Amino acid sequence: MSATASSYSITMRLHTAPDHGVVGAVATAISAAGGVVTAIDVVDSTRERLVLDVTCSASDADHSHSLEEAVDAIDGVEVYKVSDRTFLLHIGGKIEVASKVPLKNRDDLSMAYTPGVGRVSMALHEHPEDVSRLTIKGNSVAVVTDGSAVLGLGNIGPGAALPVMEGKAALFKRFANIDAWPICLASQDTDEIVRAVEMIAPGFGGINLEDIAAPRCFEIEQRLRESLDIPVFHDDQHGTAIVVLAALTNALRVVEKSLTECRVVLSGAGAAGTAIVTLLLAAGLTDVVVVDRDGALCTGDESLSPAHTDLASVTNPRAVRGRLKECLVGADVFIGVSAPGILQPEWIASMAERPVVFALANPDPEVDPAEAEKYAAVVASGRSDYPNQINNVLAFPGVFRGLLDARARDITIDMLLRAADAIAHVVRDEELNPSFIIPTVFNAEVPKAVAAAVRGVGVGE
Numbered sequence: 001m002s003a004t005a006s007s008y009s010i011t012m013r014l015h016t017a018p019d020h021g022v023v024g025a026v027a028t029a030i031s032a033a034g035g036v037v038t039a040i041d042v043v044d045s046t047r048e049r050l051v052l053d054v055t056c057s058a059s060d061a062d063h064s065h066s067l068e069e070a071v072d073a074i075d076g077v078e079v080y081k082v083s084d085r086t087f088l089l090h091i092g093g094k095i096e097v098a099s100k101v102p103l104k105n106r107d108d109l110s111m112a113y114t115p116g117v118g119r120v121s122m123a124l125h126e127h128p129e130d131v132s133r134l135t136i137k138g139n140s141v142a143v144v145t146d147g148s149a150v151l152g153l154g155n156i157g158p159g160a161a162l163p164v165m166e167g168k169a170a171l172f173k174r175f176a177n178i179d180a181w182p183i184c185l186a187s188q189d190t191d192e193i194v195r196a197v198e199m200i201a202p203g204f205g206g207i208n209l210e211d212i213a214a215p216r217c218f219e220i221e222q223r224l225r226e227s228l229d230i231p232v233f234h235d236d237q238h239g240t241a242i243v244v245l246a247a248l249t250n251a252l253r254v255v256e257k258s259l260t261e262c263r264v265v266l267s268g269a270g271a272a273g274t275a276i277v278t279l280l281l282a283a284g285l286t287d288v289v290v291v292d293r294d295g296a297l298c299t300g301d302e303s304l305s306p307a308h309t310d311l312a313s314v315t316n317p318r319a320v321r322g323r324l325k326e327c328l329v330g331a332d333v334f335i336g337v338s339a340p341g342i343l344q345p346e347w348i349a350s351m352a353e354r355p356v357v358f359a360l361a362n363p364d365p366e367v368d369p370a371e372a373e374k375y376a377a378v379v380a381s382g383r384s385d386y387p388n389q390i391n392n393v394l395a396f397p398g399v400f401r402g403l404l405d406a407r408a409r410d411i412t413i414d415m416l417l418r419a420a421d422a423i424a425h426v427v428r429d430e431e432l433n434p435s436f437i438i439p440t441v442f443n444a445e446v447p448k449a450v451a452a453a454v455r456g457v458g459v460g461e
Contacts, residue, residue, distance in 0.1 A: 006057055006085075007086055008057060008058040008059065008060055008061060008063065008064050008086070009038070009055065009056070009057045009058075009084075009085040009086065010055070010056060010058065010064050010067070010068070010082055010083065010084055010085060011053055011054065011055045011082070011083045011085060012053070012054045012055075012056075012067075012068060012071060012079050012081070012082050012083075013043070013051070013052075013053055013079075013080045013081040013082075013083075014026065014050075014051070014052040014053075014054060014071065014077055014078065014079060014080060015049055015050075015051060015077075015078040015080045016049060016050045016051075016052060016076055016077045016078070017049065017050070017076035017077075018045070018046065018047055018048060018049055018050055019050070019076070020042075020045075020050070022050065022052075022074070022076060022077060023040055023042075023052065025074055025077075026040070026052070026054055026071055026074065026077065027040065027054075029070045029071055029073070029074055030054070030056050030067055030070065030071065032070070033063075033066055033067050033070040034058075034059065034063065034066075034067075035056045035057065035058055035063070035064075035067040035070075036056060036057045037054065037055070037056045038055050038056060038057060039053070039054070039055040040052060040053070040054050040055075041053045041054075041055075051080075054071070055085070064084075068082055090163055093166055094163070094166045094167060094169075094170050095166050095169050095170050095173075095182075099112075120134055131202075132205060132407060136179060136203075137202075137203060137204060137205050138205050138404060138407075139177075139178055139179055139205065139404060140178070140179045140180065140181070140203065140204050140205050140206075141172060141178055141179075141180040141181075141204060141205065141206045141207070141208050141400055141404075142180070142181055142183045142197070142200060142201075142203075142204045142206075142207050142208065143165045143168045143169055143172075143180050143181065143182050143183060143208045143210055144183045144185065144193075144197055144207060144208065144209055144210065144212075145158065145161045145164075145165055145182075145183070145184055145185070145209075145210045145211045145212060146158060146184075146185050146187060146188045146193055146211075146212050147159070147160060147161035147184060147185075147188075147211065148188050148211070148212055148213040148216070149211050149212060149213040149214075149217075149236070149271075150164055150211045151164060151211070151362065152361070152362050152363060152364075155188075155213065158184035158185055158186050159184065161184050161211060162182055162184050164210070164211065165182030165183070165184060165210060166182050168180065168182070168208070168210060168235075169181060169182055171393055171396075171397060172208075172396075172397055172400065174397075175393060175397035175398075175441070175447050176397035176398060176400060176401040176447050176451070177401075178397065178400055178401060178404065180208070181204075183197075183200065188213075188216070190216050190219055190220055190223075193212075193216075193220055194220055194223050194224060194227070197220075197224055197228075198224070198227055198228065201228050201230060204230065205230055205403075205404045205407075206230050206231045206232070206233065206400050206403055206404060207224060207228070207230065207231070207232045207233070208233055208234075208235055208396065208400070209221055209224075209232065209233065209234040209235070209236075210234075210235055210236065211236065212234070212236075212271075213271075214270040214271040214274070214307070215305070215306075215307045217234055217236070217237070217271050218271070218274075218307065221234045221237075225410060225411075229409050230409065231400075231403045231408050231409065231410055231411045232411070233396070233399065233400070233403075233411055234271065234275075235392055235395075235396050236271050236272055236275075237271045237272060237274065237275030238275055238279075238395075238399075238411070238416055239392035239395045239396045239399070240272045240275060240276060240337065240360075240390075240392055241272070241275040241276045241278070241279040241280075241416065241420075242279070242394075242395040242399070242416055242419045242420045242423065243390050243391065243392055243394050243395050243420070243423065243438070244276050244279075244280075244335060244358065244360070244390060245276075245279050245280060245283055245416075245417075245420035245424075246394070246395075246419075246420040246421070246422075246423035246424040246438060247358065247380055247388065247390055247424075247437050247438045248280075248333065248335075248356070248358070249420065249421070249424040250424050250427055250432055250437035250438065251333075251356045251358075251378040251380070251437045252356070253432060253437075254377065254378055254432060254433065254434055254437060255332075255354040255356060255377050255378060256354075257332055257354075259280070259283060259284050259285050260284045260285065260286060262285065262287065262332040262333055263287045263288075263289075263330060263331045263332050263333070263352070264280065264285060264287065264288040264289070264331065264332065264333040264334075264335060265288070265289050265291060265324070265327050265328055265331045265333070265334050265335070266288060266289070266290050266291070266334075266335045266336075266337070267290075267291045267292075267324055267334070267335070267336040267337070267338040267342065267343070267366060268290075268292070268336060268337035268338035268339075268361075269290050269291075269292040269297060269307075269308055269311055270337070270338075272337040272360075273290060273311075273337045273338070274307070274311055276335060276337065277290060277311065277314070277315060278413075279413070279416055279417070279420070281314060282413050282416075282417060283417060283420075286317065287317055287318065288315050288316070289315060289316045289318075289320045289327050289331075290311055290312070290315050290316065291323070291324050291327050292308070292338075293339075295321065295322055295323050295324075295327075296316060296320050296321055296322060296323075296327050297311055297312040297315060297316060298312055298316050298319055298320070298321060299312050299313055299316070299319075324342060324343065324347075325344070325347050325350075328343075328347050328348070328350055328351055329350045329351070330350070330351065330352055331351050331352060331355070332351070332352045332355060332356065333355065333356045333357075333358070334348070334351070334355070334356070334357045334358065334359075335358045335360070336358065336359045336360055336361055336365065336366035336367075337360050337361065338361055338366060339361055339366065340361050340364035340365060340366065341364065341366065341367070342366050342367075343357075343359065343366040343367040343372075344367070345367055345368070345371035345372055345374060345375060346375070348367075348372060348375035348376050349375050351375075351376075354377035355375070355376050355377060356376065356377065356378045356379075357372045357375075357376040357378070357379045357380070358379075358380045358381070358390060359372065359379070359380075359381050359382075360380070360381060360382045360390050361382070362382040362383070363382075363383065365381045365382065365383065369381045369383070369386045370386075377434060378434045378437060379434075380437065380438070387435040387436065388435065388436070388437050388438055389438070389441075390438065391441050393441040394423050394438065394439065394441055394446055394450075395419060395420075395423065395450065397447045397450075398419065398422075398446060398447035398448070398449065398450025398451045398453075398454065399411075399415070399419055399450055399451075399454050401447060401450070401451035401454075401455075402415075402419075402450065402451035402452065402453065402454025402455040402456075403415075403454060403455075405451065405455050406454070406455045406457075408454075412457065414457050415453075415454045415457045418453040418454065418456070418457055419450045419453050419454055421453065422446075422449040422450045422452070422453040423438070423439065423446060423449070423450060424438075425449070426439045426443060426445050426446050426449055427439055
């Protein structure tokens with residue numbers, strides 16, 4: 001049975017016989033079916049019946065139905081209603097707009113709105129450089145998507161992407177006190193997306209591109225960086241790259257290897273993979289082989305797309321050929337940002353001594369982390385139910401906090417490198433071990449450290 005997760009958490013309302021011993025029977029049945037009981041509450045107790053709310057977690061949707069059936073099969077127990085706690089959390093959305101100023105009387109209105117607000121507008125007309133100081137622009141980010149590459153779900157469109165963008169906005173507020181808005185565009189045309197973002201840019205201090213498919217995302221980001229005077233950050237690329245470099249920095253400290261002397265194999269030549277390679281090369285890596293579904297990318301292969309040709313031109317210095325299994329032989333590090341189950345655990349045995357494995361495909365990684373641990377010295381994944389979670393939340397809130405504070409107009413490679421270094425060094429030497437190479441997203445020092453690192457570059461320190 002796969003590990004249970006709170007994202008598949010249900011609450012069952014049960015009507016049972018008036019026997020408190022049924023609580024134990026219910027808990028036993030759920031446990032026997034592979035579920036984990038997290039709460040049992042007696043809602044009502046009479047001589048005729050008990051009403052219980054039983055909350056438990058499952059491994060997936062099918063498993064949650066199995067838990068329901070296991071409980072319903074108990075004599076004297078009726079499953080009256082089942083609530084999916086994740087869907088309940090999303091009812092009405094996850095974010096809201098709140099006023100920062102009191103609006104209790106006419107005096108308040110006359111300053112916050114007309115006529116007082118007109119004075120501020122005219123002042124900004126005369127001094128547009130003050131817009132960031134006198135409006136929300138200085139603390140606002142647009143989270144922009146076209147819905148073409150949402151999580152691991154694919155091209156599901158802007159409406160279905162909205163819950164993810166809401167979640168992103170909530171994370172900006174929670175971890176960096178930044179006000180962010182989900183902008184879900186009803187177009188997957190590059191020109192239209194670029195123009196739409198250019199038109200809304202005056203109201204924002206930064207643009208966070210999210211879940212836009214490659215290779216379109218590369219052109220969109222590049223064109224917006226050229227046309228806008230505010231930073232544009234594609235989190236699927238650069239946020240992922242920052243956290244991977246931070247985690248790899250510490251993993252290599254654990255296994256006592258140097259990045260400049262390592263051989264890395266990276267599976268996945270999309271947006272995330274390309275950005276990871278670019279940042280690792282900037283950090284000093286010299287030997288990385290990128291593998292996609294057809295095998296290793298290598299210069300001279302005329303079947304490659306333009307984007308893959310460019311990637312091949314800066315990677316694979318030993319001209320390695322073959323599929324993932326062949327490419328892994330002798331490698332120090334595997335990084336996966338591709339597809340589930342493509343790496344057989346026993347292949348790790350062919351890698352160099354004390355190998356590092358980052359299986360980051362979500363929700364199902366390239367290799368089961370528990371199986372990979374039998375062969376690798378350090379294992380990381382994108383999942384929260386295993387040690388060493390590689391999570392972009394460690395990067396983007398602090399990055400944007402630093403950018404906004406510095407009134408930066410662009411994002412540089414130096415900023416990304418310093419952000420990764422800041423995250424890595426939040427983990428103190430005495431804390432570092434194979435199961436703890438990256439700080440938790442709830443470590444309050446992380447966004448502060450990242451913001452300070454980015455802010456320093458932004459003001460030219």
